[in-house]
Amino acid sequence: QKEVEQNSGPLSVPEGAIASLNCTYSDRGSQSFFWYRQYSGKSPELIMSIYSNGDKEDGRFTAQLNKASQYVSLLIRDSQPSDSATYLCAVNVAETSGSRLTFGEGTQLTVNP
């Protein structure tokens, strides 16, 4: 079982729609969860972090966390063509030698004008 799994893409939505990106993780002890956006040929950019069950909103972005179900999601409201990118889910895994982020394989989102 992969440590972090994301819904397979690519995902295509029309401009103005809600894009929903999903992620599940295997380590029940994980406490920190992140969404990164990566434009083609660029480095990942942190857009959301969430640590507690429930929703966290930042502008058009909402992250949702359900630790009991080991599930994290990202909603993008009023999607814009500039949101077209690959979205990476990352989960912090604690180890004796230090913590590290484990990444999913990413979901490619295309927003069509």
Place this chain on the structure above:
Amino acid sequence: NAGVTQTPKFRILKIGQSMTLQCTQDMNHNYMYWYRQDPGMGLKLIYYSVGAGITDKGEVPNGYNVSRSTTEDFPLRLELAAPSQTSVYFCASRTRGHYGYTFGSGTRLTVV
């Protein structure tokens, strides 16, 4: 404040050659990481460091070595380059108590 700086941005190596990918951060971050990203894939952890003088292996350390002699620098060494090491390499750092990473711009390496 430059953040995380990686050099070079692009490199072509021949099989069997060696090289060092440089990574420097000016944010006084204790934690530094090297990831590789193959086309259409997520990031795989190669090595990480929790402070100067301390390094540890990640998921895919074979064929690589690191050192951390200062807080600022975390170079990644490739010995005897192989085609399987063709990838984009990202260096990242974070500060203690904050788990989101700052990434460098990446090094695109091709081994032929």
